[in-house]
Amino acid sequence: MDPIDFSLYLVTDRALLPVGKTHLETLEQAIIGGVTVVQIREKTADTAEFLRVAQESKALCDRYNLPLIINDRIDISLAVGARGVHLGQTDMPIDIARQLMPTGTIIGISCNTLDEVRRAKEAKADYVGLGAVWSTQTKKLTSPPIGVRGLGAMLDVLSGSNIKAVAIGGIKSTNLAHLMHGSMSQLEECLDGVAVVSDIVAAPDPMKAAQRLKSIFRASRIVAAKRIPTSRDDILTKALTIMTAVRSLNPLVHQMTNVVVANQSANITLALGASPIMATAPEEMSDLSKISHALLVNIGTLVSGSLQGMLKAGHFVNTARNPIILDPVGVGASEFRKNSVNELLNSWQATVIKGNAGELAALAGSTEAESKGVDSLGNFKDPALFTRQLSRKERCVVVLTGETDYISDGERVFMLKNGHPLLGSITGSGCVLGSCIASYCAAANLLASDGDQHEGRLNRGGDFLSAAVGAVLALTVASELAAKRGDVHGIGSFLPALIDELSTLRPEAIRRLAKIEEVGF
Numbered sequence: 001m002d003p004i005d006f007s008l009y010l011v012t013d014r015a016l017l018p019v020g021k022t023h024l025e026t027l028e029q030a031i032i033g034g035v036t037v038v039q040i041r042e043k044t045a046d047t048a049e050f051l052r053v054a055q056e057s058k059a060l061c062d063r064y065n066l067p068l069i070i071n072d073r074i075d076i077s078l079a080v081g082a083r084g085v086h087l088g089q090t091d092m093p094i095d096i097a098r099q100l101m102p103t104g105t106i107i108g109i110s111c112n113t114l115d116e117v118r119r120a121k122e123a124k125a126d127y128v129g130l131g132a133v134w135s136t137q138t139k140k141l142t143s144p145p146i147g148v149r150g151l152g153a154m155l156d157v158l159s160g161s162n163i164k165a166v167a168i169g170g171i172k173s174t175n176l177a178h179l180m181h182g183s184m185s186q187l188e189e190c191l192d193g194v195a196v197v198s199d200i201v202a203a204p205d206p207m208k209a210a211q212r213l214k215s216i217f218r219a220s221r222i223v224a225a226k227r228i229p230t231s232r233d234d235i236l237t238k239a240l241t242i243m244t245a246v247r248s249l250n251p252l253v254h255q256m257t258n259v260v261v262a263n264q265s266a267n268i269t270l271a272l273g274a275s276p277i278m279a280t281a282p283e284e285m286s287d288l289s290k291i292s293h294a295l296l297v298n299i300g301t302l303v304s305g306s307l308q309g310m311l312k313a314g315h316f317v318n319t320a321r322n323p324i325i326l327d328p329v330g331v332g333a334s335e336f337r338k339n340s341v342n343e344l345l346n347s348w349q350a351t352v353i354k355g356n357a358g359e360l361a362a363l364a365g366s367t368e369a370e371s372k373g374v375d376s377l378g379n380f381k382d383p384a385l386f387t388r389q390l391s392r393k394e395r396c397v398v399v400l401t402g403e404t405d406y407i408s409d410g411e412r413v414f415m416l417k418n419g420h421p422l423l424g425s426i427t428g429s430g431c432v433l434g435s436c437i438a439s440y441c442a443a444a445n446l447l448a449s450d451g452d453q454h455e456g457r458l459n460r461g462g463d464f465l466s467a468a469v470g471a472v473l474a475l476t477v478a479s480e481l482a483a484k485r486g487d488v489h490g491i492g493s494f495l496p497a498l499i500d501e502l503s504t505l506r507p508e509a510i511r512r513l514a515k516i517e518e519v520g521f
């Protein structure tokens with residue numbers, strides 16, 4: 001028998017059918033649209049009705065040579081000669097199901113935890129359904145959603161086995177690119193497919209809905225395979241090209257930042273050549289995502305209302321394929337901040353995460369560096385390795401700030417030694433660095449040429465590693481120039497001088513003064 005293509009796995013739910021649509025016509029349209037495997041799920045039907053639906057669905061799937069899987073019921077699967085059965089954790093154990101089912105049939109199992117994935121591997125399941133990724137209206141959840149970021153570790157458990165992995169729970173065309181990007185594991189294992197319910201079954205046009213999901217899935221697999229090689233000199237040249245582009249393209253940078261630094265962030269954005277708009281109301285996030293070129297999310301003075309705005313904004317910005325910069329200010333200080341950052345990162349994909357050692361340690365669940373409120377106490381034993389690991393885990397560029405800054409895209413790590421102690425003495429130097437990174441990422445994304453052709457992308461394919469390097473160099477080199485000025489006597493006079501120096505900073509000054517080197521491993 002042919003191996004199953006799990007890429008677009010339809011799970012049926014007749015209760016979600018729009019008024020006037022039948023199960024069979026929806027199923028046929030979905031198959032024509034590109035569904036590759038079908039599971040019949042009937043939670044309330046009695047045996048006779050389940051059997052009838054399964055028989056009719058099997059006849060339809062046979063016409064299109066598509067595998068049919070039955071949820072829970074081995075007897076129904078046997079009765080209709082289905083390709084396999086999908087089991088829950090409290091259904092028949094896999095080894096017994098294997099004895100009952102004919103040789104060559106497929107057995108899949110739902111898994112919500114790493115332990116369940118390990119047991120499924122031991123029991124030699126043919127595939128696992130990992131979920132729920134997000135909470136969903138189609139199924140009452142018995143366990144908390146895994147979140148996109150929980151999937152990678154599960155995929156790594158399966159690494160080296162032939163067991164296929166499909167994600168399930170709340171998956172739609174609007175979050176699929178994020179799911180595919182964010183779930184890639186540290187060993188670069190990808191999902192084999194996605195299981196979709198309401199986005200197809202409840203759609204007014206199930207064929208179009210399936211086509212859209214299929215093409216995003218395909219596109220995101222291609223995006224996942226692409227890498228850009230960069231050397232130290234190469235990255236400096238690219239960073240300076242982006243610096244010039246910020247001035248010529250004048251990107252609009254939407255900033256959801258804290259009340260302590262809002263004014264200085266807006267002025268620093270202007271000094272770089274970009275335009276700021278500071279806005280937090282959830283009601284305007286959709287409109288703003290259509291006109292801005294990057295989003296900065298800084299949780300420094302987070303309140304519940306602004307969290308709702310941030311959740312919405314990131315979703316729209318991912319959809320608009322613009323970069324998102326997350327600054328998890330003081331994330332270790334409270335459960336509210338920790339839970340909020342988790343929720344944000346499971347709702348949208350960050351392009352860059354920037355923080356000091358205490359913040360990034362808290363984000364990564366490490367105790368190596370501690371915090372005092374928004375400030376960091378201490379650093380990592382191996383900051384370069386930590387930065388690279390966090391970048392791989394969160395699937396984005398990571399900037400670890402401090403006296404020395406480390407920047408990684410998960411492959412390379414660059415160490416930057418520019419800056420001045422006065423930057424560490426004023427409040428909000430890390431926060432304004434977030435504005436610089438957002439401005440540079442906005443320009444890098446505008447410079448990228450191949451974005452609109454790939455719907456699997458969460459951005460236009462900009463060079464965000466170089467953008468982050470450029471932004472850190474701009475702020476830290478300007479700080480060195482500002483600190484030398486005769487009119488600077490301390491932290492009060494330093495900030496306006498810093499803004500002045502940023503507004504006149506030239507690429508040649510950065511090329512001359514940059515202290516950047518690549519860290520080898």
Ligand SMILES: Nc1ncnc2c1ncn2[C@@H]1O[C@H](COP(=O)(O)OP(=O)(O)OP(=O)(O)O)[C@@H](O)[C@H]1O
Pocket residue numbers: 355356374375376401402403404405418419420421422423424425426427428429430431432433472475476
């Ligand atoms: N002692 C220092 N010497 C040189 N540069 C510094 C020093 N301290 C901070 N910087 C620079 O300041 C920038 C911000 O880093 P820092 O780690 O201070 O951020 P932060 O703790 O998040 O700041 P804040 O919470 O005040 O916004 C970095 O680019 C870093 O290089």
Ligand SMILES: Cc1ncsc1CCO
Pocket residue numbers: 258260261300301329374427428429430431
């Ligand atoms: C002091 C402070 N408190 C919340 S945000 C902020 C600015 C520096 O991170």
